[in-house]
Amino acid sequence: MGACTRCGRKLKDRKSIDREFGPVCYKKYLKEQEQEEVGLAENQMEIDELEGENHENN
Ligand SMILES: [Zn+2]
Helix, strand or coil: CCECCCCCCECCCHHHHHHCCCHHHHHHHHHHHHHHHHHHHHHHHHHHHHHHHHHHHC
């Protein structure tokens, strides 16, 4: 009961138990979520640029 889902350490803090992450692992988890969103946005822009180049060639 009350273990970090990321590293498996026992959680003492009530907030950490609610999150099921230790404080450090929770920060890493949040950063990963942000990076995934940024990565998707960058991919979207690259696709738009490629489409623009195709229009110029036509
Ligand atoms: Zn952890």
